[in-house]
Amino acid sequence: MQFSADLLARVRAGSPFLSTLIDREADFLDRIAGFDVDVQAAVAAGGDMPLAQQLRIERRRVALLVALGDLAGVYDLTRVTRTLSDFADHALHRAIVQAIEDRTPGAEPAGFAAIALGKQGSHELNYSSDIDPILLYDPGILPRREKDSPAEAAVRIAKRAVELLQARDGDGYVLRVDLRLRPSPEATPIALPIDAAVSYYESAALPWERAAFIRARAVAGDVALGNRFLEAIRPFVWRRALDYGAIGEIREITRRIREHYAQGQAFGPGYDLKRGRGGIREVEFFAQVHQLVHGGRDPALRVPATRDALAALATSGRISTDEAATMDAAYTLFRTIEHRLQMVDDRQTHSLPDQQDALYRVARLHGLDDGRALLDLLAPHVAAVGSIYDRLDGAAATRLPADPQSLAERLEALGFASGEQGARRIADWRGGAYPALRSPAARAALEDSLPGLVAGLATASDPQAALLRLDAMLARLPSAINLFRLLEAQPALARLLSTILCHAPTLAEALARRAVLLDALIDARALEPVGTVDALAAEMLARSGDGYERLLDHVRDVVNEKRFMLGVQVVAGTGDPLDVAAGYARVAEAAVRVLAAATVEEFAQRHGRVPGSELIVLALGRLGGGALTHASDLDLIYCFTGDFAAESDGAKPLGAVLYYNRLAQRLTAALSVQTASGPLYEVDTRLRPSGAQGPLVVSLAGFERYQKEDAWTWEHMALARARPIVGSPEGQTQAAAIIARVLGGDRPKRDVAAEATTMRAEMARHKPPAGPLDAKLTPGGLVDLEFAVHVTQLSTGRGLVPQLGEAIGALAGEGLLPADLRPAHDFLTRLLVAMRLVAPDGQVPSAATQPILAAALGCADWPAALARLDEVRQSVTTAWAAIATGEQDGNR
Structure with missing residues (x-):
């Protein structure tokens, strides 16, 4: 196979590692007909050499072929990382099979599985990535020597497989293996029984471990066993009830990374592409946070690869298309430059060189003129990712004052009628007055959410009433941690919650019983019509x-x-x-x-x-x-x-x-x-x-x-x-x-209008309106309208559809009912539906709630709504009277 002089010059100038491989694998390169090959077949070492030697040779051939395809512009990022990941799967599987064969010759590789986490799990490995498997076994079917217990056999198999992959000799190594992502690595063996692992993830795992399993795959050994494990812990990873505590955990990981790698946070020479602010890790965390929040309710978001996740999140409306495009472009560039860094000496590095000559070599390897051009290429993407992630993370909100007087003044400045009363309520919450607030974790979550929560309550027409209803809700909650974490993460939800608490007692009561209902409002489709x-x-x-x-x-x-x-x-x-x-x-x-x-x-x-x-x-x-x-x-x-x-x-x-x-x-x-x-x-x-x-x-x-x-x-x-x-x-x-x-008439002949009139009068005597806005029972309300419609339907045999509005339209179209009854029906139905939420007792709602009800009725303001109600009642009363007295044609 022939390579361009420019490509070879870039490789020779920028990568001692690849230059050595070109010389060492000249025969291999001569055999390749082109980049579009079956990589596994093309790189196979063959012969009778030991497995470890075969895999080391195959690994360097994969690295060389993929690097040349990458630098030539023939392999895009997806193909690069997929090819490297496929080789890691292949190598890990062969190592496990060999380890079992070494101890129990002829045994099937059953009962021992490797779960790939991290970039291997999502088919996103880079040139020098570790692999991060979790090794599991089934004691009942694991092949073992008679003298070995299942636990001893599993550990010996695991150690041998790891040795085959990461031991070095003159041919290099195959893969570095990091087993520290298993549960409690400081205290557990390197291979775990599957039932114990399932129990751990169901009961004791941490939020960051949920994020890790977004990218999990069963890749080697007994893959069916691995898939059984992943299916068993799926509810742990993808929770239907939103867990905003996970967001706080991942935010904290980001903060710790920024602090620990402080030297790599500032953009410029030495910048850490992986851990730096605005780097690879923040793109990954941005996607994973949204997946953890929404993936339990939307299986379409359960995709492991970062760029696929960004696309799915944008398609479902969880993030904007602009955010997805910005993050995707940045991630592609960062990973590509990360590969250039690792091509130089086959080192697991993610940081831009500090030295200008080394930065120059990386730039030239990428086809750029110099180090400044590389920095200029990266800078806008780093800034964009940092900005988007910071909006997700949010600056630490200023906590509400602990001093009662200062807190009361703050509340009054925000519009609360009695700052002193509000401060006392908040002091009760902080003091754990209710069962849901007695744990330190609950009070910590409360404290974090209070600034946004109080700001949201302040947007209500009556902030004081909203706060008192929230207090009543908290008094009845069995647990409040997730509620506060959710409100902290979603400020808009705090404002919507204040509207519910202040204006909709029916919904506030439902929330008091089941605060998990708030989770539904995070869904982008929550305020859209429900489906068929x-x-x-x-x-x-x-x-x-x-x-x-x-x-x-x-x-x-x-x-x-x-x-x-x-x-x-x-x-x-x-x-x-x-x-x-x-x-x-x-x-x-x-x-x-x-x-x-x-x-x-x-x-x-x-x-x-x-x-x-x-x-x-x-x-x-x-x-x-x-x-x-x-x-x-x-x-x-x-x-x-x-x-x-x-x-x-x-x-x-x-x-x-x-x-x-x-x-x-x-x-x-x-x-x-x-x-x-x-x-x-x-x-x-x-x-x-x-x-x-x-x-x-x-x-x-x-x-x-x-x-x-x-x-x-x-x-x-x-x-x-x-x-x-x-x-x-x-x-x-x-x-x-x-x-x-x-x-249609197959029933006894009766004076329908007369009997209906008697029934309606009897109903009015025994069931009067609950209040002045009882849309159903008030004179000229929905019951009178229904009587008018049904009497007309039965008397004429026309308009016989169960939907009342459609029936009115059909009857009015034939001149059997006045045309103004259809808009009257629509108005009264809107009033009934809205009143069941804001004033189920039929009484006039508070002045603060009246604009909400007027808007629901399609009226400009409350006086207009009352005027329209009078018009509608008059229309219905007139129509029903005409039918009841026989003045409407066809009703007798």
């Missing part, structure tokens, strides 16, 4: 393989998180309450669908199935209409298809009626019984045939017969918002057809 029913169901099914009880808890976690996020959208002004109402309904429908399927399967394990039959669940009320509030219960009717006289085919058979009644009881419990993960929904089944006096479940045939022959007008009005949400497509179609026939 299918997407939500898929998310809820993520734990379907963990058993029925775990699934119940997981569904509750997802539902509570989604409901909280949707409520925050209203309070934060990022979501239209109409869209939020639809989101609430999609979440509930997905939960019913998932829990129904799981309950059916769990029930069938004991009682089998009823042949030719299935459970059908009908949604009515707000769920049927696809517009729930934060506090809505679920109106459900349970039916089943097939012969009511049939019997199930399980080990403990039941008749169909008893079978489905017990199954429905199980499903109701799954939806409504509170578990450790909190409540889910209240379930109301009183709309079933014969109401609370009737059986919980009826056959579809019985349901149809009841609706056609015995149901009251109010039941037919409720049926107008019924739709099947559980069952096979055929079963749901059959149920929908029954509903359509009944609503």
Whole structure:
């Protein structure tokens, strides 16, 4: 193979190590047809020489081939580091196989595995990298001599493999091996039993060890064993609940590095490309921090290579595309220059030379004119990385004063009504007044987060009220460390928290029960609409393989998180309450669908199935209409298809009626019984045939017969918002057809308007409005609107869709209802959804909260909102009166 004169001149001038290899491996270079070769085959030493000698020769050939390809511009950084990493995997595996063969000839290399951490794990090795494996063994299958215990055999195998790789002779060495990343290296053997390692990472490992396992791979020996270990500790690495303590730990590592390598922090000759401010380590930590925070919830971020991680973080919106591009470009350049440094003498160095002549040689090796050109090339990238990382790390916030008087003055300056009262509350927190604040770690986390937290509370319309609600929340928390670390890391979250605490008692109460709900707000998509029913169901099914009880808890976690996020959208002004109402309904429908399927399967394990039959669940009320509030219960009717006289085919058979009644009881419990993960929904089944006096479940045939022959007008009005949400497509179609026939007129003829008028008057006597802003029960509110719509639907057979807004639009389009009822419906629904969050008692909210409610209603200010409410109530009252008195065409 021929090389350009310029390339060889650069190598000869800049790298004594490569120059020696060129001379020593002249025959090898002559055999290479080009750079695009199978490297492992090309570098193979062959022959009958001992393995250690083979690997040393192969290592220097890999180093030479990759270096020349790199300097020639043929191999990019990815190919360089991948090739070097592949060789390390190959060498480590062969060393382990040989070590086992030496002690137990003919034995398979089972029961002993190497987990690569660091740059080998992410396929990012440089020319002179150590490798950092963790060596594990399975005592039950490890090959060993009869006199050896498993522990003795594993250590001997490990020592022999390490010796084969790092012993030096005239051919050099293969790899330096660093085993200090194993658990407690000062006290543990160099090879660990797999169960003990799993136990350590589940219970005692430190946050930095989580970061290390982002880049872990099973690479050598019994790879299946290694992968089993990595799968076992996956929950330790990727936690669904965000752990901002890990950020503090990694920040502290950076600070210690900057202090320990102080001489390499200032940019210029002697600058440490790896550990210096704005260097390689800060790019890696920047990516890993975001991966640790978000990777537990987003598997797409669990990528080991640094540049791949940056790209994934940008794609998912966790970092900006500009940040990703800046970090990627800097990392590529830093790693490339790092390789130039290591090419010179095959030394594990990361620092630019202090001496000008040595700096010149590195610059020339990279194709630059001199050392100044190299520094000029690096400088803007170092500054950019340092700036981005510093924003992540944040300057140490000025702590709040400890002196009560000074603290009170600071609070009053920030806008708190009573600085003295606020100072007393904070003093109580600092003193560990509540269980969540009694540990030193909790108080340290509190102290770190207090500056940002108080600043966030100060942005509320009523900072004092926000502080008092936070106090009430802290009083009920079992633990607060992670909350404070999260608020410290995310100042914007502190401001949003103050809004919730000050203006949304419903959400504040949810937070007091489960502070982990705040984790959801870190997700970039938290303030976006929730997904489709299918997407939500898929998310809820993520734990379907963990058993029925775990699934119940997981569904509750997802539902509570989604409901909280949707409520925050209203309070934060990022979501239209109409869209939020639809989101609430999609979440509930997905939960019913998932829990129904799981309950059916769990029930069938004991009682089998009823042949030719299935459970059908009908949604009515707000769920049927696809517009729930934060506090809505679920109106459900349970039916089943097939012969009511049939019997199930399980080990403990039941008749169909008893079978489905017990199954429905199980499903109701799954939806409504509170578990450790909190409540889910209240379930109301009183709309079933014969109401609370009737059986919980009826056959579809019985349901149809009841609706056609015995149901009251109010039941037919409720049926107008019924739709099947559980069952096979055929079963749901059959149920929908029954509903359509009944609503279309296949029912007893009655004076619908007269009966509805009597019902509404009776309801008004027994259930008055809760307050002046009770959007549902106030005269001219949603109940009057619903009565007007349902009476019109039943009287005319038109507009028969369960979604109330769409039904109004259809009826208004045919002239059967006034056109202004659709915007009236939208306004009242927005009011209902928002009031459930900010003033669930129906009373007028505080002056500080009124602008939030007005914005949710689409009004410029509070007086405009009240004026619009009066207009809407008048429109609805007029329309309902016309229908009730028969003045609206077609209602009698």
